[in-house]
Amino acid sequence: MTALALNTWQEVRDELLGRINSRRWKPGELIPNEADLAEEFGCARTTVNRALREIAESGLLERRRKAGTRVALFPVRKATFSIPIIRQEIEDRNEKYAYVLVSRSLETPPASVRAQMALPGKGKALHIVALHLANATPYVCEDRWVNVDAIPEVLDIDFDQISANEWLIAHAPFTRGDISFSAVKCDEELAGRMNTVLGDALPILSRTTWNGETAITLVDLTFRAGHRLHTSL
Amino acid sequence: MTALALNTWQEVRDELLGRINSRRWKPGELIPNEADLAEEFGCARTTVNRALREIAESGLLERRRKAGTRVALFPVRKATFSIPIIRQEIEDRNEKYAYVLVSRSLETPPASVRAQMALPGKGKALHIVALHLANATPYVCEDRWVNVDAIPEVLDIDFDQISANEWLIAHAPFTRGDISFSAVKCDEELAGRMNTVLGDALPILSRTTWNGETAITLVDLTFRAGHRLHTSL
DNA sequence: GAGTGGTCTAGACCACTGT
DNA sequence: CAGTGGTCTAGACCACTCC
Numbered sequence: 069m070t071a072l073a074l075n076t077w078q079e080v081r082d083e084l085l086g087r088i089n090s091r092r093w094k095p096g097e098l099i100p101n102e103a104d105l106a107e108e109f110g111c112a113r114t115t116v117n118r119a120l121r122e123i124a125e126s127g128l129l130e131r132r133r134k135a136g137t138r139v140a141l142f143p144v145r146k147a148t149f150s151i152p153i154i155r156q157e158i159e160d161r162n163e164k165y166a167y168v169l170v171s172r173s174l175e176t177p178p179a180s181v182r183a184q185m186a187l188p189g190k191g192k193a194l195h196i197v198a199l200h201l202a203n204a205t206p207y208v209c210e211d212r213w214v215n216v217d218a219i220p221e222v223l224d225i226d227f228d229q230i231s232a233n234e235w236l237i238a239h240a241p242f243t244r245g246d247i248s249f250s251a252v253k254c255d256e257e258l259a260g261r262m263n264t265v266l267g268d269a270l271p272i273l274s275r276t277t278w279n280g281e282t283a284i285t286l287v288d289l290t291f292r293a294g295h296r297l298h299t300s301l
Numbered sequence: 302m303t304a305l306a307l308n309t310w311q312e313v314r315d316e317l318l319g320r321i322n323s324r325r326w327k328p329g330e331l332i333p334n335e336a337d338l339a340e341e342f343g344c345a346r347t348t349v350n351r352a353l354r355e356i357a358e359s360g361l362l363e364r365r366r367k368a369g370t371r372v373a374l375f376p377v378r379k380a381t382f383s384i385p386i387i388r389q390e391i392e393d394r395n396e397k398y399a400y401v402l403v404s405r406s407l408e409t410p411p412a413s414v415r416a417q418m419a420l421p422g423k424g425k426a427l428h429i430v431a432l433h434l435a436n437a438t439p440y441v442c443e444d445r446w447v448n449v450d451a452i453p454e455v456l457d458i459d460f461d462q463i464s465a466n467e468w469l470i471a472h473a474p475f476t477r478g479d480i481s482f483s484a485v486k487c488d489e490e491l492a493g494r495m496n497t498v499l500g501d502a503l504p505i506l507s508r509t510t511w512n513g514e515t516a517i518t519l520v521d522l523t524f525r526a527g528h529r530l531h532t533s534l
Numbered sequence: 535g536a537g538t539g540g541t542c543t544a545g546a547c548c549a550c551t552g553t
Numbered sequence: 554c555a556g557t558g559g560t561c562t563a564g565a566c567c568a569c570t571c572c
Contacts, residue, residue: 077560101537112563114541118560118561121540131539132538134536134537134539136538142467145384147381147478148379148381151379151534238328242534245533247532248529249482250528253500254502269485269501270484294483347542347544351542365557365558366558368550368558
């Protein structure tokens, strides 16, 4: 065989992807080890490793020390989803962004919120409800609880001008977050706020962010009817 | 300063994350270059590069040649969520998986489908509707169009026993996909299939997969009411 | 024990881009 | 032009895990 001479990890990656997609390497099959591939491609093992690692991260390959690298039988493909800053998302579409605070108060959160944020029994939390508008039309309703023990400064902010969304991004770093998507039937309260029809199906994105073991904030973003959250593989 | 001696890229990453989260490096600020950090940490530049690259991929840092590395002003955090194999998702929760084919026919797809799949004017496509059940309860409804020009073999398969989901994963590789998440109000047809209440809000995951510039399949997965798709940051 | 992937190192050159 | 990140190389050692 003539030497292939693939010099960049991207070229190596594409060659490997080609062999997987063309079924030259079949699902479940063991592929050659890094050293052999490096020799075949005429490059360093490090380069092959980088390519294999990227593909494995996308779910198409499964790697285990000593056991080698296999083509995944059931590739669990991974999509990366960017969490948008709502203002940017709207302005990027050349629509006019506006923000309206609906309510802001210190309350005892309901049990479900306490559970999701792992809050102790009876403390209070800051409850903020606000609307984000695109071209003067309700775009998303932000319903948020903030752990005031973790971020006491938040009590000094009236979220009249700046959204809690943006303030927290800039002032309350987090180390991890849980996200879930679901759908909700529009109730009377939401219908009033969002100016939509009672009973409409609205997509919801819920997010809890943590700094270590301490919950920072829990937010439900309820989008207007018909909204789609996009991503790609 | 005493040498820090961080020896692995994970340690370097954690140290860097600490400096970002503690605001020792503030949003928008330029951080030292790789060579200086490598010297400070007492490791190779490659190791620092690996750590910085991972953080940049998560959205917390922005890197440009010559311009250097900055802490992101508005960190667009990226969540990766894995596209589940429905059977696995159900079985992983120790529930009994079942599959029922509802319909399978060669049809002229509606304009919206043709547009999303970039199909030529008047060809037909395979339309498959099926239910996935968990413990004998409808879990998700799969409504799928398959491009028979791209995958002619698909015409030989009656999807009576194996779901199109699994058959395609094993037989029709793709190079990229578009995904969108939204919500839909349960209509009569869905209510009958899914055994839910008319008017319920149901979460929908839509996916189009491509092999190069050719669309392979477009699928709408409509989940039962209350279902949540999880991921984490 | 031995084979595989995971990572580190030191040095080098290249690609991009701000000044 | 010069400074920065992006990558490649060759070699080395380690960590894990299958046999």
